[in-house]
Amino acid sequence: MGGDCSKFLADRTLRIEASGIRKIFDLAATLKSPVDFSIGQPDFDVPDMLKDTAVAAIRSGFNRYTPSPGIPELRRAIIENIARRHGYRPEACMVTCGTSGALALAVWACVGEGCGVLVPDPYFVSYRHLVTMAGGEPIFYDTYPDFSASAERIEAAAAPRCRVLILNSPSNPTGAVIPERTLREIADLARSRDWLVISDEVYDMFSYDCGSASFGALYDKTIVVNGFSKAAAMTGWRVGYATGPAELIEGMCKLQQFTFVNAPAPMQKAALAALETDLSGHAAAYRRKRDRICEGLSEAGYSFRRPGGAFYVFPEAPGGSGEAFAAKAIGENLLIVPGGAFSRRDTHFRISYAAPDDTIEKGLAILARLRRAFPK
């Protein structure tokens, strides 16, 4: 068995850099019951009513292929939901296998060889790899030290070969929310350059201070991607969606037909029920967790930007190296992710506070102890 099979790996696969932080994850695997601040998914479970809907769909035989763009009633409900929450009606909508499926299809459909794609730094991990996979070139716009994306910062990074801009607000890993005024300035810039914008709004339900505007309301050449993983805790059920110009969504549907085929049928029924359910209680609970984690980090003397959304904080690593600090934390039974997993720099670390309150308290106590080992 085995032998040298590496020759079968295509350039597209080889172009993707293996994660530089694998060492940390190997170390983390040695812990038995760590205090876990590394998980990027809600700590609450799927609401019972949605579980019942999925089970009823399975039992009633709703287990076959669906139309590739998704069941019509869900697509209609997504458009109605956007119209109600954001005051605009996207031209077209398709249901995908998670937000990840929507992101992949958007990039594959619209990014070709040599196409420059503006990507925020820090970024959600898959952006740069999806672009590279498609033969495009990620061109990073730096948002350090306050993590606010702005038209000036994007313009400063833009090259003539840029055709696509990726936005993510609220952001993973920084929790930063782009205010509507800034989004309007970015829309003006995108319009003047005739860019396509891919706006990842998967955390839009988790914006704690000022709501979260949809970029699709401000600029028509936008593909908005979103999903049910965070708002309804359906991470394992793989339902997301993309909305935007009909021509582009049709292009993405063509690719979905020959790849993912369709999002899981019974889970599309559950997603429809999720749109009819008030899920805002979770956001209120996460706002309290955000407040508590910020209070604890301040008391301990960490340097960080107060996040306005999602469920992450991205503090500076005491000592200057995210990887070295994460290794120290693992030595104290605490899992955090080095900033280098999300950035070209490794100066910070990511905390996910999507955790039970007692885990947050235990994690804060460990972080306070770790911080004392470094000069203020």
Ligand SMILES: Cc1ncc(COP(=O)(O)O)c(C=O)c1O
């Ligand atoms: C910014 C961002 N976009 C997309 C995704 C993917 O979400 P999904 O589970 O819906 O594929 C995540 C998941 O962590 C994320 O943080």
